[in-house]
Amino acid sequence: MEMNGGQALVKALEREGTEVVFGLPGGAILPVYDPIIESPVRHILVRHEQGAGHMAEGYAHATGRPGVVMITSGPGATNVVTALCDAYMDSVPVVCITGQVPYAAIGTDAFQECDTTGITMAVTKHNFLVTEAQDIPRIIHEAFHIATTGRPGPVLVDIPKDIVDPRNPRSAMTWYEPTDDIMELPGYRPATAGDPELVRAAAELICKAERPVLYAGGGILKARAAAELLALAELIDVPVVTTLMARGCFPDSHELCLGMPGMHGNYTAVTAMQRSDLLIALGARFDDRVTGRLDGFAPDAKVIHVDIDAAELGKVRVPDVAIRGDCKLVIAELVEAVRACGGAEAQPDRRAWRSMISGWQERYPLVYEQSEPGELLKPQYVLEVLRDSTPDDTIVTSGVGQHQMWASQYWRFDHPYTWINSGGLGTMGFSVPAAIGAKVGMPDRMVWAVDGDGCFQMTAQELVTASMERIPIKVALFNNAYLGMVRQWQEMFYEERYSEVYLSYEIPDYVKWAEAMGCVALRVESPEEVAPAIAKANEIDDRPVVLEFRSSAGENVFPMVPAGQSNSDIVVDPSQR
């Protein structure tokens, strides 16, 4: 079938199963926006390209399907770079289509020209510059294949205007079905199962360990391996820590779950890793926010490291057994190998380890002091009420900072794919657009964006998108008038010298602003107003809601492992010292 490149691009996206595209048109991508009118693919018109990128990420996190972005050349492309980098750091499958100036104009500093593939090379898993209309179906298929297989990640496809513009003869092409056998990727071989020898060696280490900990990372969710992890943990009866990227991959309510480790992890999760004699790292990457000072991290632990990306094995901590493979397959193999070694009966007596752990849990639970009458709200309290007044499978997204840490600490994640945040890059402003993307992908689920006032001001304009597109997300906005996490560091490490962190409670007026963007908005200032406001928000399902929680500015996140220090030097809440 003869068609033009623009039609072929839209058709190729349909063939890849795309149900929604997050985007914003402009000069170079204009010809592709014409066939979008007839396409069954839903297009969501964002207000800034960064928003499109984070929406695609939120969509991908929530559904497991790749998020698709379509934007124009030059500033459109540069605006999405933050979101691409975010997706790259957190291994989120995103396919980003960017318009480009006509092929013959590339390199001439044409209007809205930039070297998009050059700029995004370091923040994508791969990118393409398409030079011929005939290549479009194949390259789109390759882009989706690369984005979704192996260690997932963002892939960008840069498309010069002439090959999609029906008025240009260079756009003529003959359609063909994009199938796996037409891909030309001789250098791409994603890993699958683990080496049985290594799996056996890992099982033997497990069956000898007296103080083992399962260290579950975001790779568990990417591999859709939550069921396998549960089976392994229960078989060997070993406690599980879930990293910031892995929250929800193992139920917080499960007796083996220790919760989040790391800089703001709870005392038990941090200390159990620290005192462990075997860390079983599954889809985790020994991030500096988890390990603290590396030479003091888990000094007595042997390490089994399973990852689909060979470059993660030994990058930070040299493992005793390194298994390259897909977590879902390798954990299933590990379960079999442990059974072959004698299974549950072959495990050493770990009662002493368990009682140590429960001792820490009793002595150092997460704590905060409820506010006195007349004081502003404690975010921890609000999050507990929100958690207890929303369905179990509510999807929570978060920005970056104190509110993110409190949300991760105080929520109870009992289902995979209910927690969506920016872990690796730490992108402020992630929450609102990610919530929109998640709600688009999971329209029947309640979606709450937990956000801070600093973050909210970075991407709030996407609430206009949500209102116009009838995407009823809910925002819990913690207004403490500060860039709170930076304020906390200045209080603790810069002798309370507060430099450029004050934002103001009153400006902007968040309620008026949210209303101006088409949302229902409420301001909440005292504990007794919290539950009724949330109940009201939960009833609204035809437009976005913003609840502004006026929060106490001096509240700090504990526990904390100060940057550069060992996890053994964890600082607990002042009341526990």
Added chain:
Amino acid sequence: MTAAAPAAGHAAPADRFHTIVTTVENKPGVLARVASLFARRGFNIESLAVAPTADERFSRITFTVDVASSSLEQVVKQLDKLINVVEISELSPAESVERELMLVTVAVDAAGGRRHGLLELIDDFRAYVLDEDQSQMMLSLAARPARLDEFEERLRAFGIVQLQRTGRVALPSLGS
């Protein structure tokens, strides 16, 4: 330029530099991807040579990495993640044949009556004279990189005007 004293510390220990041979897709931007990766991950490239292979769909990038400052394992694993990199092999000096080409212009009149000595040196190293005039001689030598180092040292006595090396290329030796 003074006479024959060999410059100290020029040649590095042979095992400090490892040669990595990659077969890559012959597409625009592939060299930029490799270079960008090296810059981003903080790897140091000692030398680099790029050319198409016998199969025009692929090129070969041969580079030498200083393993004293970069983890060889990380270099290989990170390169392997580049979609356009098809194959990687690491060649230790013992298991490979390495060659490099040098072009060098030497001042002849500065050598005065020692022109004869220069011709002897050229014979010894089996170098070629590519061009010459009253005052200068242009030479080429293709040999093991260490042999080029040695030749370069010996030429210093005559006065090097310009010197250009290609970076090494390598293939596994037949017995390995």
